[in-house]
Amino acid sequence: MSTFASNAPVRAMLVLGTRPEAIKLAPLARALESDPQFEPVVVTTGQHREMLHQMLDLLRVEVGFTLDVMRNRQQLSDLTARLVKGLGTLLRAQRPDVVIVQGDTTTALTGALCAFYERIPVAHVEAGLRTGVPDNPFPEELNRCLIGRMARWHFAPTERAARHLAAEGIAAEQILTTGNTVVDNLQWVLAEGLGSCAFHTTRRRVLVTLHRRENQGERMRGMGRALCRLAERGDVEIVLPLHKSPAVRDALLPLARQEGIHLVEPLDYPDFTATLAGCDLVLTDSGGIQEEAPSLGKPALVLRTTTERPEAVEAGAARLVGTDPDAIVAATAALLDDPAAYARMAGAGNPFGDGRATERILTQLSEDFAADVPAVSTEPGPYSTA
Numbered sequence: 001m002s003t004f005a006s007n008a009p010v011r012a013m014l015v016l017g018t019r020p021e022a023i024k025l026a027p028l029a030r031a032l033e034s035d036p037q038f039e040p041v042v043v044t045t046g047q048h049r050e051m052l053h054q055m056l057d058l059l060r061v062e063v064g065f066t067l068d069v070m071r072n073r074q075q076l077s078d079l080t081a082r083l084v085k086g087l088g089t090l091l092r093a094q095r096p097d098v099v100i101v102q103g104d105t106t107t108a109l110t111g112a113l114c115a116f117y118e119r120i121p122v123a124h125v126e127a128g129l130r131t132g133v134p135d136n137p138f139p140e141e142l143n144r145c146l147i148g149r150m151a152r153w154h155f156a157p158t159e160r161a162a163r164h165l166a167a168e169g170i171a172a173e174q175i176l177t178t179g180n181t182v183v184d185n186l187q188w189v190l191a192e193g194l195g196s197c198a199f200h201t202t203r204r205r206v207l208v209t210l211h212r213r214e215n216q217g218e219r220m221r222g223m224g225r226a227l228c229r230l231a232e233r234g235d236v237e238i239v240l241p242l243h244k245s246p247a248v249r250d251a252l253l254p255l256a257r258q259e260g261i262h263l264v265e266p267l268d269y270p271d272f273t274a275t276l277a278g279c280d281l282v283l284t285d286s287g288g289i290q291e292e293a294p295s296l297g298k299p300a301l302v303l304r305t306t307t308e309r310p311e312a313v314e315a316g317a318a319r320l321v322g323t324d325p326d327a328i329v330a331a332t333a334a335l336l337d338d339p340a341a342y343a344r345m346a347g348a349g350n351p352f353g354d355g356r357a358t359e360r361i362l363t364q365l366s367e368d369f370a371a372d373v374p375a376v377s378t379e380p381g382p383y384s385t386a
Contacts, residue, residue, distance in 0.1 A: 009039035010369045013096035015087065017045035017069075017107030020288045022052055023269055024126060025102050026059040027184040027358040033062075037366055041096060045083055045107045046070050055269045058194065059185070065090060073246060076106065076139060083110035091118045098365070101147065102126055102181075103287075104140035109147060116150040123365065125181060127154035128161030129287075129308035136306050137287070138214050144308075153368075155361050157291075157352060158311050178360040179353020182291045186273060187355045195270030197278035198262070203237040204336055206230065207279040209286050210252065210303065211243040219323050220251040223303060226325035227283075230332055231260030239275060241267045281335055281342075283328070290318055291352040299345035301331050309352075316348035 012032055014025050022044075032040035041064045044052055049070060056063055067090070069082040083106060091099070091114050099115035101108040102125040112122045124147050134142050145168075148154065154170055156162040157180035165175050189195065199205045208227060210220060231238055238261045242249060255261045267275060273292075276282070282293045282300045290309045293300040294317035301321045302313075312318035321331045335342045 010037060010098065010365070011039050011041060011094070011096040012098050012100060012365070013041045013043060013091070013094065014100045015043045015045065015107060015111035016102065017052075017083075018105050019052060019055065019266075019269070020286075021102045021105060021107065022056055022059065022061070023185055023288065024181045025100070026056070026061050027181050027188060028100065028125065028361060029061045030059075031358050031362050035362065035366070037369070041065070041094065043067070043087070043090065043111075045086070045111075058268060058270055059189075065094075079106055080110060083107060084114060087111055087114040088117065091115060091120065096120060097369070098123055098152075100125060104129070104144035104147070106139070106143065109143040112147045112150045121152035122147070122150055123153040123155065123361075124148070124151035125155045125361065126157050126161075127151065128156040128158075128163075128165040128175075130161075130164045131306040131308045133306055136214060137212060137304070137308070140287075141308070153364065155357075155364075157357070160311055176360060176364050179355070179357035180291050181357045181361075182288055183295050183350070183353040183355050184358045185269075186292055186295050189270050189273045190277065192270075195268075195272070195274030198239045198241075198264055198267060198271065198275040199237055199278050200262075201237045203235055203260075204281075205279040206236050206238045206332070207275060207282045207284075207298075208238055208240040209243075209282075209284045209289060210240070211245060211248050212285045212304065215285050215303070215323060216245070216247040216251065220248065222325045223323060223328060224252050224255050226328040227255060227261060228258045229325070229329050231258050233333075233336075234260070236260060236336065238262065239264060239279075241265070241272065241275075281332070281345075283332065294318065294348065294350040294352065297346045299335055299342060301328070301335070303328060311351040315351045316345060317350070319345070 016022050016025050032038040043065045044063050045067045046069050067086040098121050100123045101111040115122045131141050154165050154175045155178045162175050162177045240263050242263050256263045277296050282298050285303045290312050294312050300318040302318055305322050321327055
């Protein structure tokens with residue numbers, strides 16, 4: 001039988017390390033905190049430490065434990081090793097009933113792996129995203145595929161993501177299509193009236209975010225040149241929150257000399273949300289912003305060669321532009337200069353949920369733990385109740 005004690009609160013450990021993970025797990029952390037059936041424990045690994053804790057305070061999430069794993073310009077293998085050691089030690093000491101990870105970061109991968117080693121069931125929020133290219137995005141595509149082999153609960157944001165999981169052999173009873181928790185948090189922040197917009201002119205407002213590893217170096221410098229060409233139009237204001245990565249800063253800091261481009265330090269989440277709400281369109285290589293922008297009716301040009309969120313492209317709310325500077329300038333100019341094309345994208349709608357993803361996740365976990373955590377395999381294994 002399972003060792004879960006049904007008369008005690010379920011100890012749910014949420015493991016997060018980056019800003020996107022915090023944004024997408026914050027609604028679940030708040031919901032768990034208000035539910036007497038659960039005892040949430042939030043662990044931050046520090047992948048984005050400088051920008052993380054202040055944001056969690058703003059999102060009303062209390063951190064229980066913080067690891068110190070980041071080193072300047074460290075290799076992925078070194079980061080992974082430190083995370084496995086730190087999380088493994090913490091899990092053995094805390095013995096949660098479930099470990100919850102989100103998305104596809106190195107924190108999510110190692111959180112799931114250490115929980116698997118300790119025979120603690122894993123809940124994967126935002127499960128099932130796939131590009132089909134193992135190293136694009138890198139290392140996220142492989143990370144999320146590996147988490148999919150270890151998780152007990154697969155909370156898919158869309159039906160497409162759920163189909164990916166089913167095609168990989170995940171049992172139907174382990175998959176729940178929930179919508180994306182980023183929509184829940186976006187609605188919460190706007191309802192709370194938090195944040196200030198970073199735009200300051202009446203020009204066409206273009207919000208840009210760039211950070212992905214596969215775009216760094218000469219490719220990102222080329223994107224920077226494209227932004228300068230757009231700024232030279234004279235009718236746009238470009239706001240670019242500058243990621244803390246030294247490689248990103250090396251490539252993009254020269255843009256500070258270009259009139260019409262405002263490089264700003266990373267915005268806290270409420271300010272970023274207000275800035276997103278105040279923009280006209282978005283240029284991004286981020287994953288999460290492809291979900292947030294359609295929620296607010298903001299056309300999104302995706303500066304990548306692949307996307308694990310094709311729903312936005314298919315709905316017409318986003319366009320996969322690639323990384324060629326000429327293509328970026330042409331796609332942006334088309335939206336700025338063609339009101340009909342802009343209106344089609346802005347009105348395409350949001351394929352990523354209705355703001356009730358957290359409610360669906362919490363209901364599923366509540367029901368399963370009330371039933372003493374059902375087995376996920378007919379063979380004895382780490383999650384078997386046999």
